Amino acid sequence: MNNPTEHPLVRAHLDAVDRYTAPLSDERRRELLADLLEHVRVSLAERDPADEDAVRQVLEQLGSPQQIADAALAEEGRTRAEPETSSHTTLTLVLAVLPMPLLLVPVIGPGLALVATIVAAVRVAKAAQWTRREKTQATVLLLSPILVTPLAAAVVAASSGLDLPGVLLACAVGFCPAPVAAFRLARSAARLRTAALITTPR
Incomplete structure (x- = not known):
């Protein structure tokens, strides 16, 4: 897999961030996801993108989707709504x-x-x-x-x-x-x- 941002774990992580930050404006969410993608790309540039452990380490450094969403929402005085059961x-x-x-x-x-x-x-x-x-x-x-x-x-x-x-x-x-x-x-x-x-x- 030449592009690390196409890794299933990366896509799943960013997909979850996108959903948890639904209360944000579309522009703010796009900016946030672009920043996260760039961080992943840089962090995995010198690693094997097929190495699942390496990908997991980079994602863990970013924080869980819930943590990322909470921080982004807190900047605008919002809170993350928990998904339905x-x-x-x-x-x-x-x-x-x-x-x-x-x-x-x-x-x-x-x-x-x-x-x-x-x-x-x-x-x-x-x-x-x-x-x-x-x-x-x-x-x-x-x-x-x-x-x-x-x-x-x-x-x-x-x-x-x-x-x-x-x-x-x-x-x-x-x-x-x-x-x-x-x-x-x-x-x-x-x-x-x-x-x-x-x-x-x-």
Whole structure:
């Protein structure tokens, strides 16, 4: 591995710092990550970047992602929010994908699906383990049924009439982005938990 900053441990470490410093402005986080990358690059310049022990030593010198985040946040009078427990994250993800099966419930299904989507979006906005960019993207996907479903219904109505199967089809199309959001959030949360384990000093 010619570039030490591409080492999985380095990427995991910086990824965790990025997430823990989510309350900071995007510009401040970019500056912080650039400084950390430069420190890693210089520190590993004369070492074997494939030597995992050497990489770990450099990362331990930097401090844990939590310590780095706490110091950066303290400069702006902020504190680091602890990530949600896995049970809370699971509940959020379940609410995100729940609208799809709820659409099969007669009469009240679409309404319940919309409520579940809104609750999931609120939970995502309040969660600590996702960055602002991830929250924005997920919120757009989760709330897109509000616009996409009526458009899909209009297309179905124009082509074959809006009977019950047509309504269900329009709702299914409208709520398709929700599982995509849940998948991306789940993958991001899993990466953060992995990063926290990997970057814990041995």
